[in-house]
Amino acid sequence: MAQLYDAALEDCQQCRQDLLALLAEDPATAGSLVHWACLVTGETYGELPEVLLEGTERADAPFHPSASFRMVAHAYDTTWFTVAGATEAVRDACAECTPEQRLEAAETALEIVIGLADFGVDFLFQ
Helix, strand or coil: CHHHHHHHHCCCHHHHHHHHHHHHCCHHHHHHHHHHHHHHHHHHHCCCCHHHHHCCCCCCCCCCCCHHHHHHHHHHHCCCCCCCCCHHHHHHHHHCCCHHHHHHHHHHHHHHHHHHHHHHHHHHHC
16 A cells, blocks of 8 residues: 555556556455545544535535445444444455455545645545
8 A cells, every 4th residue: 555655646647557456456455545545534524524425525526536435435434433443344345346346446545545645624625
């Protein structure tokens, strides 16, 4: 995941696509990336904003979370406060996804992590 994050920060599109393709084949790693995005977002806003769970963003919004990300994010949102936490639930949700769905969820998660790093709290609500 560190290599993927670095590739995204360095704007190496080919590196990013290659690493995302590898990540999509591994539910645990894809789940870790989605979990990271949810964790950072929850810490930034105090909870996962509805826009990440329900798709309530404006039509002209610059960021639109994928349906696959929303599905996995629901696993995080319903378990983050439990003793076990959301890590296992998110990984299990990714395991139920097809590789294509994991890729879509991972792409959205990476956009969130990079977007929050670049734009801060304004990212989701530009």
